[in-house]
Each structure stands twice: as C-alpha cells, then as structure tokens.
Amino acid sequence: MAAPKRVRSASSSASPVAENGGSAKKRARRSPTKEDEDVKPNIKEEAEDDDGSDPRFRSVSTTAALERDREHTSFPHEMEQTPLARLYDAMRELSEVKAAKDEKPSKDGVVVYWMRNKDLRLEDNTALSYASAVAQEHSLPLIALHIFSLGDYKSHDRSPRRIDFQLRQLAYLRAELDKLHIPLFTFTQSSERKAIPRILCEKLAEWNAFGLYANIEYEVDELRRDIEVLERTRDAREQGEGWKGQVEFFKDFCIVAPGELLTKQGKPYSVYSPWQRAWAAHINSNLSSFISPQNGPVIANPSSARTHPILEPMFSHEVPTSLPGFELAEQEKKDMERLWPVGEGVTEGIMGRFLKTKMREAKFFEPPLEGDGNEVENPKKDSKIAKYTEGRNRVDWDGTSHISAYLAAGLISPRECVRAVYKVVGGKEVPAGRDTGFGMWIQEVAWRDFYQHVLAAWPRVCMSKPFNLKYDGTIEWATDDDESKFEAWKEGKTGFPIVDAAMRSLKAQGYMHNRCRMIVASFLCKDLLLDWRKGEKYFMQMLVDGDLGSNNGGWQWSVIRIFNPASQSEKVDPNGTYIRHWVPELKSVKGKAIHNPSAALSKAEILKLGYVPPIVDHAEARKKAIEAYKEAAAQG
Numbered sequence: 001m002a003a004p005k006r007v008r009s010a011s012s013s014a015s016p017v018a019e020n021g022g023s024a025k026k027r028a029r030r031s032p033t034k035e036d037e038d039v040k041p042n043i044k045e046e047a048e049d050d051d052g053s054d055p056r057f058r059s060v061s062t063t064a065a066l067e068r069d070r071e072h073t074s075f076p077h078e079m080e081q082t083p084l085a086r087l088y089d090a091m092r093e094l095s096e097v098k099a100a101k102d103e104k105p106s107k108d109g110v111v112v113y114w115m116r117n118k119d120l121r122l123e124d125n126t127a128l129s130y131a132s133a134v135a136q137e138h139s140l141p142l143i144a145l146h147i148f149s150l151g152d153y154k155s156h157d158r159s160p161r162r163i164d165f166q167l168r169q170l171a172y173l174r175a176e177l178d179k180l181h182i183p184l185f186t187f188t189q190s191s192e193r194k195a196i197p198r199i200l201c202e203k204l205a206e207w208n209a210f211g212l213y214a215n216i217e218y219e220v221d222e223l224r225r226d227i228e229v230l231e232r233t234r235d236a237r238e239q240g241e242g243w244k245g246q247v248e249f250f251k252d253f254c255i256v257a258p259g260e261l262l263t264k265q266g267k268p269y270s271v272y273s274p275w276q277r278a279w280a281a282h283i284n285s286n287l288s289s290f291i292s293p294q295n296g297p298v299i300a301n302p303s304s305a306r307t308h309p310i311l312e313p314m315f316s317h318e319v320p321t322s323l324p325g326f327e328l329a330e331q332e333k334k335d336m337e338r339l340w341p342v343g344e345g346v347t348e349g350i351m352g353r354f355l356k357t358k359m360r361e362a363k364f365f366e367p368p369l370e371g372d373g374n375e376v377e378n379p380k381k382d383s384k385i386a387k388y389t390e391g392r393n394r395v396d397w398d399g400t401s402h403i404s405a406y407l408a409a410g411l412i413s414p415r416e417c418v419r420a421v422y423k424v425v426g427g428k429e430v431p432a433g434r435d436t437g438f439g440m441w442i443q444e445v446a447w448r449d450f451y452q453h454v455l456a457a458w459p460r461v462c463m464s465k466p467f468n469l470k471y472d473g474t475i476e477w478a479t480d481d482d483e484s485k486f487e488a489w490k491e492g493k494t495g496f497p498i499v500d501a502a503m504r505s506l507k508a509q510g511y512m513h514n515r516c517r518m519i520v521a522s523f524l525c526k527d528l529l530l531d532w533r534k535g536e537k538y539f540m541q542m543l544v545d546g547d548l549g550s551n552n553g554g555w556q557w558s559v560i561r562i563f564n565p566a567s568q569s570e571k572v573d574p575n576g577t578y579i580r581h582w583v584p585e586l587k588s589v590k591g592k593a594i595h596n597p598s599a600a601l602s603k604a605e606i607l608k609l610g611y612v613p614p615i616v617d618h619a620e621a622r623k624k625a626i627e628a629y630k631e632a633a634a635q636g
C-alpha cells in the first residue's frame with residue numbers, strides 16, 4: 001500500500017485543532033500594526049517551525065503527530081461561547097476519551113469523507129485529502145458521503161438555482177470518483193433536520209466506519225449539528241454503545257480561518273480594514289504555505305472496493321437531478337446549465353479568462369466562460385484583473401471574475417485563487433493593496449473570509465440579528481401596506497432604471513453585479529424603508545452564489561449607506577448599456593435621461609414606453625430614512 005500523502009490545510013498543519021494552536025496561534029496573535037504591512041516573507045524561517053518539524057508537511061501516518069496536534073484552541077473571551085469555540089471544545093473532549101482509533105481498525109471497515117455544500121471539489125480539499133490519507137494508512141476503502149437536508153435548505157432559503165448547481169457538480173464528481181473506485185453516496189433527509197447527527201452515527205456504525213472527516217461550515221446550525229456528532233461519538237465511547245470512530249473537522253472554506261486573527265487586545269476584529277491588513281500580513285509572512293498546494297490528491301481505492309459489501313451497492317447509486325420542493329422549471333434549468341456550467345476545466349477557464357484576457361464590454365446573459373480569444377501578451381498589465389480597479393465599478397464592462405458561484409459551493413478553493421493571482425504577478429508577496437487590480441481583487445476575496453470571521457465571532461448575524469445592535473428592533477420599517485413596493489422591487493418595476501435592471505438581471509441569471517447589489521440593497525432599506533431582512537432572504541432564494549456570510553454581510557453593510565440611484569447609475573453604467581439590455585422598455589431613451597427618465601419625461605410618456613413612473617420620491621424618501629436611522633441610533 002502506498003504511503004499516505006502529506007496533507008494539511010493552507011493555513012498551517014494537518015489537524016484542525018492544531019491549526020489554531022501552537023505556532024499558528026502565535027502568528028495569529030501578532031498585532032496588526034502598520035509594521036505588519038511591511039513584514040517580508042521569510043520562507044526559510046517559517047519552514048522551520050518551533051518544535052523542530054514542519055507542520056505544513058506533516059504526514060498523518062504517525063498517530064503521535066496527531067496527538068501532539070490536539071492542542072485546545074483558546075478563543076478570546078468574546079468568542080468563548082460561540083458555536084465555533086464549542087466545536088473545538090467538543091473535538092478536544094472527544095480526543096480525551098479513549099478512542100476507537102487506538103484499536104486496530106476492523107478489516108472490513110471504511111473511511112468516510114463527508115462532503116458539504118461548500119467543498120464540492122476533489123482538488124485542494126483539506127478534509128478529503130486527510131480522509132484519503134487515513135484510508136491509505138489503514139488500507140481501508142474511502143467513501144464520499146453527501147447529505148441533502150431539505151429542512152436546512154428551506155430554513156436557510158437556499159435557492160433552487162444553487163441546489164441545481166450543486167446537484168450538477170455532484171453528478172460530475174460522482175463520475176470522477178467512480179474512476180478512482182470511490183463511491184459518492186448521497187441521501188436525502190426530508191424532514192427533521194435535527195435528526196441528522198443520529199442518523200449519520202447510525203449509518204457510520206452500520207458501515208463499520210473507522211473515521212469521519214469533514215470541513216467546517218461556520219453557520220450556527222451547521223456547527224451545532226457537527227457538535228452533536230462529536231458529542232454522540234464521545235458518549236458512545238464512554239458508554240461503549242453506538243458508533244465510536246474518529247471525527248475530525250477541518251478549516252478549509254477560508255484562506256485565513258475564523259479565529260486565527262485577533263486584535264492587539266486579543267479580540268475579534270469588527271472592522272474590515274485593520275482585519276484585512278492583518279490578513280494580508282499573515283499570508284505574506286507564511287507565503288510558502290499559501291502559494292504552494294498543500295493538500296495531497298485523492299488516492300484511488302483498490303479496485304476490490306467495488307466488491308466490498310458496504311461499498312458495492314453505493315456504486316450504482318445516482319445523484320438525484322432535483323430535490324423535492326426545489327425543482328426548477330424546464331427553461332430555467334436550461335438557462336442555469338448554460339450560464340453556470342460545471343465539469344472539467346470550468347473553474348480554470350473562468351480564472352484564466354479573468355487573469356489572461358483583455359477587458360471587453362459586458363455580454364449579458366452569457367456564461368462567464370464565453371471565450372473571446374482575447375489573450376493578452378502581458379497579463380500583468382493588460383488583463384481584466386490588471387484593470388480591475390476600474391473594471392469592478394462598471395456594470396457595462398466584463399470587469400469582474402464571475403467566480404462567486406464556484407467559490408461559494410467550493411468548486412474552486414480560495415487558496416487556488418490566490419495562487420493563480422500569484423502565478424501571474426510573482427514577486428515576494430501576494431498583492432493585497434488597493435493600488436493594483438491584482439491587490440484590489442485579492443482584497444475582495446478577503447471580504448469573503450472576513451464575513452465568515454464575522455459569522456463565527458458574532459453568531460447572532462445567522463439569526464436575523466443586526467451586527468450593529470443599535471439597529472436591533474429600533475428602526476420603524478414601512479408597514480405591510482407597502483408590500484406592493486416590495487413586489488415592485490423584486491420584479492424590477494420601481495421606476496428607477498438601474499434598480500430595475502439589476503433586479504431583472506438577478507431574476508434572469510441568479511447573479512447580480514456587486515455595485516448593483518449595493519444599489520438595490522440601499523434602495524430597499526432607505527428609499528422604500530423596508531426591512532433589509534426581506535431583501536436578504538429574497539437574494540438567498542434567487543442567487544446561484546448565495547452564501548449566508550457574504551450575503552448577510554453585504555446587506556448589513558448596505559443598511560448603513562444611502563445611495564442616490566440616478567447618480568450611481570451614471571457612474572456604473574454611463575452609457576446606459578446595462579439598463580437598455582435589462583429594461584428594454586427604455587431602449588429608445590437617449591442620453592442621460594436613461595438614468596432618471598422621470599426628470600426628462602412626463603408620467604404619460606413613461607407609461608407609453610411601457611415603463612413605470614418612480615414608486616417613491618427619492619429626495620423625500622432619503623429625508624425620511626435619515627430621520628428613521630437617527631432615531632434608531634438614539635434609542636439603540
């Protein structure tokens with residue numbers, strides 16, 4: 001049997017617990033001072049870690065190394081009671097109870113990698129890589145498991161589009177894993193989502209599983225579910241009844257995981273900019289571990305796995321093509337398949353196009369892969385990413401990567417994104433400043449990490465609570481009589497062209513440009529004075545890239561800003577190309593009037609075009625919103 005491949009997460013060692021302990025913790029606690037920005041990577045120094053062995057290249061083959069890694073993570077006071085801290089506690093507690101892993105694994109046992117909704121890939125996948133190495137070490141076959149939890153999807157407003165995307169990718173992965181004699185087994189939990197830990201542990205017992213390995217999901221419900229799996233396993237070990245195997249959860253979703261960066265005072269960051277500086281310094285002072293792939297590949301099961309009594313029936317198991325209650329209409333399904341393809345080479349194609357081709361005008365309702373044959377000779381200077389500083393602010397240009405759906409569901413790892421950028425720019429550091437398109441883009445990817453950090457440190461944001469507590473229940477939102485305004489917003493019929501264009505683009509393609517997400521969010525909670533949670537929910541139900549952390553963060557951020565839709569429109573779509581595509585009623589409107597037709601045309605003329613007059617007066621609405629927020633702040 002081949003030796004286990006080396007595995008680890010990008011941020012430090014192979015064990016999830018160790019990643020926050022030992023030297024990683026020391027690094028994370030370094031204060032994010034100005035000097036940190038100037039820290040040059042010292043790869044040699046980093047490679048020689050303080051205990052004499054390099055945790056980044058540690059194999060899982062020695063139990064001793066794993067044991068040493070099981071150092072409890074200490075969270076700052078503010079985070080002690082968070083579900084994430086409790087997950088680490090539960091991992092530690094489980095490791096303290098005599099483990100089944102100390103016993104010889106049963107010859108007919110299996111190893112289980114639990115693939116989540118956010119790590120749908122085979123490459124650079126921390127838990128999968130680890131599970132694969134454990135399977136090799138013990139000469140056991142590997143099973144990939146995926147659970148569809150309809151109750152969770154419903155309660156988290158998961159969009160049918162994102163579910164369709166997930167199912168298509170799983171079907172692709174099933175075929176890829178099959179080539180490696182690894183089955184992908186899925187099951188659907190239709191009701192009672194809270195029963196999943198019990199059902200899972202029963203299945204693990206039935207399969208005689210040696211271990212269960214998965215990547216951490218930072219949302220509260222998911223953390224609670226994982227804590228229960230750990231607790232059930234601990235109880236089983238203590239009572240000698242039930243499934244008693246190994247359980248390990250890994251950091252994987254972020255580049256720098258929640259809990260790793262703390263302020264000088266040892267608290268979680270609540271503000272992005274200093275957090276981002278610490279984030280960039282952390283990456284650049286551990287550069288070698290971020291820019292070279294660290295997770296080993298998935299190793300094939302022996303072909304005899306096909307006749308293993310547990311695995312054999314799994315090989316004929318198909319991934320469903322839809323889930324009850326989340327079906328797409330036929331045309332919508334076709335559109336989603338065309339716009340958001342999955343399969344071999346797709347993420348490489350999207351990133352390659354962003355990193356190596358020339359900026360062009362936006363082609364609406366086209367897949368991000370749509371080739372333009374515009375490869376540039378000097379990507380450092382002429383590529384889309386090189387022009388991102390301007391490109392990101394123009395909705396009529398093809399100026400962003402369109403990788404969000406793929407990152408949200410984990411078809412590509414965020415580390416791979418950083419590596420791809422680094423490959424183009426080279427140098428001593430991963431760029432992370434606002435002065436170049438490359439650095440600016442990396443900063444955007446950092447926002448994704450930041451919002452996971454917020455979820456983990458302030459779990460109330462998962463429970464419909466505002467991050468800023470002074471707005472908790474203190475804003476007087478417009479009443480239900482205004483439901484028609486919410487409908488107009490959803491349908492793109494508010495009479496504000498940029499808002500309507502953006503909302504229609506969301507409905508048609510499950511995606512909206514970032515600038516427009518900010519504009520329509522501000523419009524909902526300021527111009528219409530409707531509760532931002534209604535908008536947050538609707539976005540989740542429609543987006544193909546819907547992600548609780550980024551969506552919630554984006555909404556909470558927008559709540560504190562007021563935009564003027566007309567002047568924003570002039571900035572982001574100066575020629576009105578975007579508007580004319582999505583709001584064809586306005587095709588004939590010339591010049592600047594496209595941004596604010598009611599300033600140039602009478603109500604009758606607007607209606608004659610088939611468009612709608614504005615449903616609110618922006619200047620008045622603005623005044624009202626400022627008042628409402630002022631009052632709320634005074635009360636809060």
Ligand SMILES: Cc1cc2nc3c(=O)[nH]c(=O)nc-3n(C[C@H](O)[C@H](O)[C@H](O)COP(=O)(O)OP(=O)(O)OC[C@H]3O[C@@H](n4cnc5c(N)ncnc54)[C@H](O)[C@@H]3O)c2cc1C
Nearest residue numbers: 400401402403404444445447448514517546547550551554
């Ligand atoms: C109200 C609102 C809701 C949002 N909801 C989501 C969501 O559900 N899922 C989601 O992935 N993004 C969300 N965003 C962030 C952002 O709009 C999208 O990530 C971006 O538009 C995706 O397009 P892109 O891949 O071309 O981005 P690029 O500009 O190419 O950025 C690259 C990647 O960085 C990350 N990123 C960029 N901007 C942000 C940001 N502001 N916050 C967090 N991550 C970011 C994304 O993963 C993105 O794919 C939201 C923003 C707002 C204002």
